[in-house]
Amino acid sequence: MSTRGRSTCLAIGVAAGISFAAATAPAQDGGPEAASGDIVFRDGSRIVADLVHLELGVLKIRRPNGEEMDVEWPKVTSVTSPKPVVIVLRDGRRIESPLRPAAARESVFARSGEDGDELTVPLRLISEINPPEGMLKIKGNLSLAASVSDGNTRTRSLGLLGEIETRWYRNRLTVGGEYRYADDSGDLTAQNGRAQVKDDFFVFDRWYAYGLAKVEHDRFAGLKLRQVYSVGPGYQFVTAGDYPNEFLNGIRWLNSMEGHAEAGIAYFIEDFYDEGGREFLSARWAVRIDWPVLPYLTLFHRHEGYPSLEDVEDLSMILEQGLRLQVLSNLFVTFQVNWYWDNKPAEGFNRSDWLYLFGLGVSFGR
Numbered sequence: 001m002s003t004r005g006r007s008t009c010l011a012i013g014v015a016a017g018i019s020f021a022a023a024t025a026p027a028q029d030g031g032p033e034a035a036s037g038d039i040v041f042r043d044g045s046r047i048v049a050d051l052v053h054l055e056l057g058v059l060k061i062r063r064p065n066g067e068e069m070d071v072e073w074p075k076v077t078s079v080t081s082p083k084p085v086v087i088v089l090r091d092g093r094r095i096e097s098p099l100r101p102a103a104a105r106e107s108v109f110a111r112s113g114e115d116g117d118e119l120t121v122p123l124r125l126i127s128e129i130n131p132p133e134g135m136l137k138i139k140g141n142l143s144l145a146a147s148v149s150d151g152n153t154r155t156r157s158l159g160l161l162g163e164i165e166t167r168w169y170r171n172r173l174t175v176g177g178e179y180r181y182a183d184d185s186g187d188l189t190a191q192n193g194r195a196q197v198k199d200d201f202f203v204f205d206r207w208y209a210y211g212l213a214k215v216e217h218d219r220f221a222g223l224k225l226r227q228v229y230s231v232g233p234g235y236q237f238v239t240a241g242d243y244p245n246e247f248l249n250g251i252r253w254l255n256s257m258e259g260h261a262e263a264g265i266a267y268f269i270e271d272f273y274d275e276g277g278r279e280f281l282s283a284r285w286a287v288r289i290d291w292p293v294l295p296y297l298t299l300f301h302r303h304e305g306y307p308s309l310e311d312v313e314d315l316s317m318i319l320e321q322g323l324r325l326q327v328l329s330n331l332f333v334t335f336q337v338n339w340y341w342d343n344k345p346a347e348g349f350n351r352s353d354w355l356y357l358f359g360l361g362v363s364f365g366r
Contacts, residue, residue: 036048036049036050036064036082037049037050037051037079037080037081037082037083037099038079038080039051039059039061039071039076039078039079039080040076040077040078040079041071041075041076041077042075042076042077043075047061047063047071048063048064049061049062049063049064049069050062050081050083051079051081051085051099051129051130052068052130053128053129053130053131054073054126054127054128054129054130055128055131055241056240056241056244056252056255056256057072057073057074057240057241057242057243057244057252057255058070058071058072058073058241058244058252058255059071059072059073059076059129072244072245073123073126073241073244074244074245075245076123077105077106077123078101078106078108079099079101079108079123080099080100080101081098081099081100082098083098084096084097084098085097085098085099085129085130086129086130086131087099087110087121087126087128087129088126088127088128088129088131089121089125089126089127090125090126090127090202090205090206090239091125091170091202091204091205092167092168092169092170092171092202093169095110095111095112095119095121097110097111097112098110098111102120102121103120104120104122106122106123106124107120107121107122107123108120108121108123109121125205127239127241136166136167136168137166137167137168137365138164138165138166138167138364138365139164139165139363139364139365140162140163140164140165140363140364140365141162141163141324141332141361141362141363141364142160142161142162142361142362143159143160143161143162143334143336143357143359143360143361144158144159144160144359144360144361145157145158145159145160145357145358145359145360146158146159146359154184154185154186155182155183155184155185156181156182156183157180157181157182157183157190158179158180158181158182159178159179159180159357159359160178160179160180161176161177161178161179161336161357162176162177162178163175163176163177164176165365170201170202170203170208171199171200171201171202172199172200172202172208173197173198173199173200174197174198174199174200175195175196175197176195176196177193177194177195177196178193178194179192179193180192180193180355188219189220190220191217191218191219191220192216192217192218192219192220192221193216193217194214194215194216194217195214195215196212196213196214196215197212197213197214198210198211198212198213199211200234202236206235206236206237206239207233207234207235207236208233208234208235208236209231209232209233209234210230210231210232210233210234210262210264211230211231212228212229212230212231212264212266213227213228213229214226214227214228214229214230215227215228216228219273220349221342221345221346221349221353222272222273222274222275222345222346222347222348222349223270223271223272223273223346224271224272224273225270225271226268226269226270226271227268227269227270228266228267228268228269228306229266229267230264230265230266230267230284231264231265232262232263232264232265232284233262233263233264234260234261234262234263235260235261235262236258236259236260237259237260237261238257238258238259238289239258240255240256240257240258241255242254242255242257243255243257251294251295253293253294256291256292257289257290257291257292258289258290258291259287259288259289259290259291260287260288261285261286261287261288262284262285262286262287263283263284263285263286264283264284265281265282265283265284265309266281266282266283266284266306267279267280267281267282268280268281268282268306268308272346273346274346274347275346275347280308280309280310280311280314281308281309281310282306282307282308282309282314283306283307283309284304284305284306285304285305286302286303286304286305287301287302287303288300288301288302289301289302295326296325296326297323297324297325297326298323298324298326299321299322299323300320300321300322300323300324301319301320301321302319302320302321303317303318303319303320304317304318305317311344313343313344314343314344315341315342315343315344316340316341316342316343317339317340317341318338318339318340318341319338319339320336320337320338321336321337322334322335322336322337322357323335323336324361324363326363330362330363330364331360331361331362332360332361332362332363333358333359333360333361334357334358334359334360334361335357335358336356336357336358337354337355337356337357338354338355338356338357339352339353339354339355340352340353340354340355341353
């Protein structure tokens with residue numbers, strides 16, 4: 001072969017080798033193929049993008065050109081993330097892992113722990129992706145309603161109520177209470193209060209077991225002290241993020257709703273001013289709904305019922321409903337109506353009590 005022929009063959013061989021190496025070499029860190037995953041939707045469409053975070057049923061993604069967009073998590077059927085992300089399951093578990101589609105429908109494979117065992121995780125059980133730092137979530141509110149008049153009418157009234165809720169892994173701890181005082185020309189006309197603490201432990205996705213302790217006092221209902229202890233199961237029938245695709249003028253008006261129902265057994269210890277005391281066993285039911293219908297307006301309803309297991313005529317109930325209207329960043333005005341029913345009150349007292357509260361409050365946490 002001539003010198004020119006040998007040179008030509010050598011050049012072709014070098015070019016082929018370079019092309020083969022470029023085609024088979026792994027993508028470098030930061031390249032689009034290494035950095036980006038993809039998202040597949042129910043309609044069969046697919047988007048190449050990174051997972052930024054998931055919160056309240058809305059998944060934020062970042063496309064290779066840097067554009068960020070929101071997609072509705074219930075419409076996603078498959079995700080792939082070559083880069084590790086932190087996923088939080090509805091039972092509170094956290095897993096940091098790359099994600100890839102699993103054989104099971106609408107599920108992903110995720111590595112759990114240092115041993116690298118792979119878990120099959122249904123997408124419906126993922127509540128958050130890349131959440132803010134900190135496992136403990138705290139939120140609450142505190143409201144004050146007060147009035148003073150002087151002159152021909154001399155009255156004073158004070159109403160104080162608040163609640164703090166903390167979440168940690170599978171636990172939800174709620175502490176709340178209220179107090180009311182009123183007098184007319186120095187004569188006491190109202191004095192009552194109650195406080196309670198309740199812990200919910202989520203056993204499954206939406207099912208939990210609760211434990212409750214509550215104390216109450218109402219001087220003008222003849223009640224010196226009531227203690228209530230209750231345990232039983234509960235069910236979270238709606239949670240934030242369930243309805244990200246329900247829009248009203250661009251607002252996800254159902255997506256922040258939370259509601260649960262409970263049924264259990266309770267033990268009462270009551271001490272009255274004029275009748276001594278009593279102890280009895282009771283059933284318990286409870287329902288609670290918190291609905292931020294708009295970013296600045298929250299409606300709420302909660303009630304409890306206690307039918308005695310020893311006397312069918314002995315039934316007590318508490319209903320609370322109202323709204324909170326945000327006026328500044330964390331400042332709100334609130335209007336609340338409470339109804340108390342005791343079918344067998346202390347001797348000489350009414351079975352029904354109504355309480356109307358209008359006040360100013362502050363909210364905090366997330």
